[in-house]
Every structure is written in C-alpha cells, then in structure tokens.
Amino acid sequence: MTKNDYIEKITQNLEHLTKDELKDVSILTTAQLVVRSKFAERQQLEHEITNLTPKLKQQALPVVPECVAEWIEILKTKGLKPLKNPETYGKTGFTEEKLQNIVFWISEYQEDYMRAWLDGYTVEKPQLFYLREKNTNYYLNKSKNNGLELVPNPYFDEDNQFTKQEIGSMQTGSYEQIEVAE
Template sequence: MTKFEEKLEKLPIKTIQHPVGDTKYYTAVHVKTLIAQADEEIVNLKSRLQQQSLPVVPECVAGAIESIPDHYSAFEAIDLIKSKVEVFTEENKDWLQVYNWLCEGIDNQDTFALAFITRKYTVEKPQLFYLKNKLTGAYLYYDEATKLYSDIVGNVEDFFGTKTKFTQQEIDSMKLGAMNRLRWRNEIRCKSI
C-alpha cells in the first residue's frame, strides 16, 4: 500500500445510503489537502533528483557511449565492449581503454550504466603535464612519425606530428631507452598544465 492510499484510508468518510447500494464519499476538503501534500512531495523529490551530480566518465568512455545505439541495454553495451576487445582485438584497439576502465571495479561499471542509460554525464578532463629536464632545461616531446621521444629546448608548443603534453598514465607507460629512461626519471620535473 502506498503512502497516498494509507492517508486516504485515514480520511473521514461519509456514507450515503441509496436503494441501489450505499456510496462512500470522502470529504472534498480533506482530499484536496491530501492532493496538495502529494504535489509538494513530488516537487521536493524532483528537486532532489535534479541536484544529484552527473556521473563523470573519461573521454574514451564518453565516445563509447555515443557510438553504442540507444536501443541497447547497459548490460548489452558492456557485453558489446567486451566482445569487441576479446574477439576482434586488432580492429578495436581503441575500445581497450574503455574495457580496462570498466574492469577497474564495480563503481566504474555502475557509473557507465548510469551514464549510458540516462545519456547524461560529465566528461573527465585528464590532467596534462609537460616533462622538463632540470639539468638541461629541455622539454620532452613525442614524434608520432618516428615513434621516438626526444627533447627540445625552448618553445614547447605542439608542432605538427608531435606531442608535448602527457597524461600521468602516458608518463608511467613511456618506453624510453635505458639511458634516457634513467636520465628522465631522475631529472624530470612534471609541470602540470
């Protein structure tokens, strides 16, 4: 029984006898009061619902949500992501980040489900860093054409085909030569952007 039905039962009832059968009437004033209370409760619940913050997802997850059709359930969407990564690995390398994020824990899966179902979410902006060698003053950059890391003194603006800003995850997974890795690990000062 709902709250509304419970309150309705507690209202004074007036019985009118009729040859066909008795009819029960609620006093109009009490019913109007009950309806007004219900309306207030609805407004209160709506405002609380609107105050809840939107789920925060990484950019790759936001892209996945946008690319999966609306008619999929959250379970089907997660299963699709899993299938893309496990069955067609080479063709779906970009889905691996989404899959790994989902595998980090049930909180991420819940966040994904909520964002997918409501299609309302906030995209997490990753914190980016410049990497600077303290001794030489050179900044590290990645040349996408040669797939090599190098250093540049002076202007750290992005040049065509180079990358000068890195996420913490990229920094942790950098594959530098043994000497470079040792030098950069010992001498780098990360500067947040």
C-alpha cells in the first residue's frame, strides 16, 4: 500500500466520525506525537550517556597523601561521614602534626577529597632520595641494627631510600640528595 492509499483510507474512516470523535482523534494523535517525541528524546539521552560513561571512567582518580588515605579508611571502616574533623575526632593513632596535615590537605583540596571519598583514590607516592656525602662521595645506608652508616658502594634498594620528611628530621647538611628514578 502506498502513502496515498493510506491517506485515502484514513480520510474515508474520518468521514464517518462525529465532531466529538474527530476531536478525540485529534487529541490522541497529538498525544501520540508527544509520546514519540519523548521516546526519541529518551533514546538520544541514553545514547549520550552510553558514550559519556567510558570517558568518565577514564578520568584519573584523585591522588591523595598517605595520611588522607588512612583517614578516609578510618572513617569508612567506622561508618562515619566524610566531613568529620580530624582535630575533634578521638584517638586515631595520628600525631598532632599528621592531623594538621590532614586538615590542611582536606581544606585545600576539598573537591579532590570528596571525589576520593566517592570514587576512590590513588595514594601519592612520596619522592625518594639517596643521600651522598659531598666530601667523600660515600652513601648513607640504613644498617641492619636500624642505624645509619656511610658506605662507598651503596645498596641501591628501597631500604636505603629516604623521603623528604625523613631527610628533614636528620642533620644532612653535607649530604647531596639524589632523586630516585622511577
């Protein structure tokens, strides 16, 4: 059946309808057009969502310091809310300095903190250094008895790497910091 055949058949059927019935047909036709339009809109939105979902998943997770990661895990384990203030929370095993670092980081990076809470996070890797004594070119290594020793041929392993925080707590005036390559 061609398009004209359909139009003729519909016209014949409409001739037998009363004025009120024609009004109802008009209302139903308009409603059907609205439903079809909404359905097409929905399909378009579903298509856009399908296309955006992988892109959103590809966004990198926020990078948080280790102490903030610990804080998030403590709160989640205890079923607490993400905005609990570390300074007012009881015993956590954190030092005062660590709590201040957590508070500072959260206040400075609120959006990253909330994304980390909701979506997950990556723990920041601290920058590591080897320490070489400037005058002798000997390296500072950690000894087996938890002390430090200068050695001419260092063991370049993770046990002999120092963080900025560790270096800051030591007297390293005559030591050169050599960045550990990834």
